[in-house]
Amino acid sequence: MTIRILLVDDHPIVRQGLxxxxxxxxxxxxxxxxxxxxxxxxKAKDLHPDVMVLDVTMPKMNGLEACRVxxxxxxxxxILFVTQHDSPQMMREAIEAGARGYVVKSNAARDLLxxxxxxxxxxxxxxxxxxxxxxxx
Amino acid sequence: MKLRILxxxxxxxxxxxxxxxxxxxxxxxxxxxxxxxxxxxxKALQLKPDVVIVDIGMPNLNGLDTTRQxxxxxxxxxxxxxxxxxxxxxxxxxxDAGARGFVxxxxxxxxxxxxxxxxxxxxxxxxxxxxDLVLAGFLEKGxxxxxxxxxxxxTLTAREREITQLLAEGNSSKEVACLLNLSTKTVETxxxxxxxxxxxxxxxxxxxxxxxxxxxxxxxxxxxxxxxAGPAVA
Numbered sequence: 342m343t344i345r346i347l348l349v350d351d352h353p354i355v356r357q358g359l360x361x362x363x364x365x366x367x368x369x370x371x372x373x374x375x376x377x378x379x380x381x382x383x384k385a386k387d388l389h390p391d392v393m394v395l396d397v398t399m400p401k402m403n404g405l406e407a408c409r410v411x412x413x414x415x416x417x418x419x420i421l422f423v424t425q426h427d428s429p430q431m432m433r434e435a436i437e438a439g440a441r442g443y444v445v446k447s448n449a450a451r452d453l454l455x456x457x458x459x460x461x462x463x464x465x466x467x468x469x470x471x472x473x474x475x476x477x478x
Numbered sequence: 479m480k481l482r483i484l485x486x487x488x489x490x491x492x493x494x495x496x497x498x499x500x501x502x503x504x505x506x507x508x509x510x511x512x513x514x515x516x517x518x519x520x521k522a523l524q525l526k527p528d529v530v531i532v533d534i535g536m537p538n539l540n541g542l543d544t545t546r547q548x549x550x551x552x553x554x555x556x557x558x559x560x561x562x563x564x565x566x567x568x569x570x571x572x573x574d575a576g577a578r579g580f581v582x583x584x585x586x587x588x589x590x591x592x593x594x595x596x597x598x599x600x601x602x603x604x605x606x607x608x609x610d611l612v613l614a615g616f617l618e619k620g621x622x623x624x625x626x627x628x629x630x631x632x633t634l635t636a637r638e639r640e641i642t643q644l645l646a647e648g649n650s651s652k653e654v655a656c657l658l659n660l661s662t663k664t665v666e667t668x669x670x671x672x673x674x675x676x677x678x679x680x681x682x683x684x685x686x687x688x689x690x691x692x693x694x695x696x697x698x699x700x701x702x703x704x705x706x707a708g709p710a711v712a
Contacts, residue, residue, distance in 0.1 A: 353588075
């Protein structure tokens with residue numbers, strides 16, 4: 342199955358790590374990268390990705406704000422947060438902002454592929470460190 | 479002969495990114511990875527890498543104490559510290575710990591290769607901000623120029639700092655004892671000494687101290703937007 346992914350994180354090294362992981366899957370393609378929420382919103386307009394992998398804490402426009410804008414701008418786009426914040430409150434905010442998935446960065450190597458697969462099929466995937474919170478949604 | 483690099487960062491995704499960046503260079507090899515400072519020390523002693531890259535904010539043993547321990551074992555270790563902050567205090571501590579390179583994580587894609595090259599050629603590499611501080615006579619003036627310098631507190635030993643970090647991360651004395659291969663009684667003695675030296679009365683004081691002194695790092699939630707989000711797009 343082909344999945345077109347837009348990666349959004351302000352650290353190029355993190356984007357590189359996510360990219361090597363995602364592009365290991367046949368048919369998955371990272372079609373673009375952005376380093377803040379505003380750039381993510383712009384690139385989503387041009388590139389029409391299936392899934393956006395989005396950080397929370399970023400300059401200019403944070404991920405939550407970007408998610409709210411994108412929810413209105415591109416309702417078909419599925420958004421997966423990959424963030425440092427291992428917190429139920431932050432996860433709830435992310436889901437309320439319109440994300441379909443939430444993965445903690447320290448577990449990204451373990452959870453990311455399953456999460457992208459799930460959200461690309463419009464299924465929720467939410468997991469905190471050591472806690473499966475899939476029932477939140 | 480290949481240049482062998484050991485990577486220490488608690489985020490596998492960051493290690494993947496760093497590895498991809500470094501291994502693009504012909505003749506460079508990531509010979510090992512570590513998930514925390516303690517593992518980094520063990521692997522460095524075992525693998526004898528040419529360069530060790532350590533994140534500052536790692537669990538169990540932070541990057542600064544990792545650097546100190548590595549150089550205590552072998553002063554020939556060449557260590558690059560990766561950090562998310564270039565505050566005066568962190569820069570000063572990295573220099574004091576003996577790091578020969580200091581790179582901001584946000585600039586790693588641009589600076590890390592240059593930093594490793596510099597160390598390979600027996601030079602040091604610091605972000606421009608560190609160079610500015612050094613030029614300002616920061617080091618020569620006995621570290622007195624930092625305006626945001628924390629109030630002076632008694633110095634903890636390396637072991638006490640290690641135990642402070644583990645306690646501040648939420649480990650009990652028994653768990654600390656297990657992690658460090660010590661008796662619980664020894665850890666309790668260290669704990670009492672730490673609290674007495676710092677005139678602290680609660681674990682809360684210790685956690686605040688650990689955060690202020692970069693023994694542990696915390697991620698703050700994003701600031702709320704200053705203005706309402708932009709206009710809706712259909």
